Amino acid sequence: MDVKILCLGVLSRGEASGYEIKKAFEEGPFSHFHQASFGSIYPALNALSSEGLVECRAQAQEKRPDKKIYSLTAKGQQSLTNALLAEPDHDRVRSDFLFILSFAQFLPPARVAALIDQRIAWYRESLERMEGCAAANTAPPGAAFVRNMGIAVYRTAAEYLENNRDALIAEVSAPEVLVAE
Amino acid sequence: MDVKILCLGVLSRGEASGYEIKKAFEEGPFSHFHQASFGSIYPALNALSSEGLVECRAQAQEKRPDKKIYSLTAKGQQSLTNALLAEPDHDRVRSDFLFILSFAQFLPPARVAALIDQRIAWYRESLERMEGCAAANTAPPGAAFVRNMGIAVYRTAAEYLENNRDALIAEVSAPEVLVAE
DNA sequence: GGTTGCATGTAAATGGTTACATGATTGT
DNA sequence: ACAATCATGTAACCATTTACATGCAACC
Numbered sequence: 001m002d003v004k005i006l007c008l009g010v011l012s013r014g015e016a017s018g019y020e021i022k023k024a025f026e027e028g029p030f031s032h033f034h035q036a037s038f039g040s041i042y043p044a045l046n047a048l049s050s051e052g053l054v055e056c057r058a059q060a061q062e063k064r065p066d067k068k069i070y071s072l073t074a075k076g077q078q079s080l081t082n083a084l085l086a087e088p089d090h091d092r093v094r095s096d097f098l099f100i101l102s103f104a105q106f107l108p109p110a111r112v113a114a115l116i117d118q119r120i121a122w123y124r125e126s127l128e129r130m131e132g133c134a135a136a137n138t139a140p141p142g143a144a145f146v147r148n149m150g151i152a153v154y155r156t157a158a159e160y161l162e163n164n165r166d167a168l169i170a171e172v173s174a175p176e177v178l179v180a181e
Numbered sequence: 182m183d184v185k186i187l188c189l190g191v192l193s194r195g196e197a198s199g200y201e202i203k204k205a206f207e208e209g210p211f212s213h214f215h216q217a218s219f220g221s222i223y224p225a226l227n228a229l230s231s232e233g234l235v236e237c238r239a240q241a242q243e244k245r246p247d248k249k250i251y252s253l254t255a256k257g258q259q260s261l262t263n264a265l266l267a268e269p270d271h272d273r274v275r276s277d278f279l280f281i282l283s284f285a286q287f288l289p290p291a292r293v294a295a296l297i298d299q300r301i302a303w304y305r306e307s308l309e310r311m312e313g314c315a316a317a318n319t320a321p322p323g324a325a326f327v328r329n330m331g332i333a334v335y336r337t338a339a340e341y342l343e344n345n346r347d348a349l350i351a352e353v354s355a356p357e358v359l360v361a362e
Numbered sequence: 363g364g365t366t367g368c369a370t371g372t373a374a375a376t377g378g379t380t381a382c383a384t385g386a387t388t389g390t
Numbered sequence: 391a392c393a394a395t396c397a398t399g400t401a402a403c404c405a406t407t408t409a410c411a412t413g414c415a416a417c418c
Binding site for chain 1: 407
């Protein structure tokens with residue numbers, strides 16, 4: 001599942017510029033499970049264009065580069081549907097947060113507390129945004145399903161951190177079992 | 182947080198060979214939030230060795246390459262602790278599953294069902310293994326905390342999929358709103 | 363006066379995976 | 391017979407990120 005397919009997916013929700021596609025991965029509905037940067041999006045869009053999978057309409061703007069608005073062609077929609085039918089790769093999660101927390105015994109308790117508190121705040125912020133989207137309820141069924149799954153999972157994660165934070169801090173604060181009496 | 186630090190982390194739990202470190206990322210406690218392949222682990226171990234962060238003891242084996250058992254040096258432990266103090270990078274999740282499911286309306290309902298069922302089975306298998314580890318309870322506090330968070334989150338995810346599976350399938354099966362009467 | 367947002371694009375660097383090379387042992 | 395497990399290592403390849411290049415407008 002490369003950036004080209006990712007762009008096709010974003011465009012299936014409606015026409016967009018490269019800049020707007022980037023935002024879909026940065027703050028938008030895909031930001032929680034996929035990402036792409038300008039350096040990969042713009043070349044992908046050009047490739048897609050020369051393959052006839054997307055169409056480009058240039059919107060002139062004063063004192064700014066023309067905004068290039070891309071939209072899916074029938075061929076592009078077909079190609080997307082096809083790609084979606086493939087067996088998905090395994091999820092790949094890279095969480096430095098969880099890795100670091102695995103070694104909480106090597107960290108000052110105050111640092112463990114800060115790490116957890118930051119993360120709780122992040123989950124709570126994300127949840128607020130996601131719940132706002134859920135209320136608006138403009139998403140197609142699959143997107144709503146995925147978003148609500150995210151809400152359920154993040155809520156559990158935040159609650160877990162809130163409920164178990166103090167116990168972990170106590171454990172890493174407790175004097176280690178002494179080697180010598 | 183590169184492969185070198187990752188190896189240092191694994192080794193802080195006890196000496197291990199490159200092969201065993203790979204297993205920690207493939208099936209072991211880190212597999213859910215970090216990954217590394219042989220092609221990155223072996224060079225990392227050599228670099229770590231020449232920097233004096235790990236020590237290597239060769240265990241001769243009959244008819245197999247010598248098993249190189251690595252262990253952390255004091256300098257290595259220091260370097261790990263240091264790296265753990267750095268601000269963690271943002272989590273990076275790449276889930277083709279969630280991306281594909283976001284476009285459920287483009288897929289045959291039977292495919293949506295299969296996708297979800299596979300995922301439920303995967304969560305249930307993972308949960309069984311993780312709960313087994315939780316019962317054994319040999320992990321240091323941070324690792325146990327992270328593992329139990331994983332259990333809570335996976336359980337929520339599995340339950341969400343189980344509870345909402347049929348509703349999504351019904352939605353994508355329902356005849357689309359007709360354009361012409 | 364500096365940062366952020368809008369807007370596109372390229373090139374170099376990165377960091378890693380995949381595939382290859384080697385080979386015995388154990389299980390199916 | 392064939393695949394999987396154990397065991398290490400290298401090199402080619404890959405996709406993506408980061409940094410750069412350009413520049414105006416709005417906000418603080």
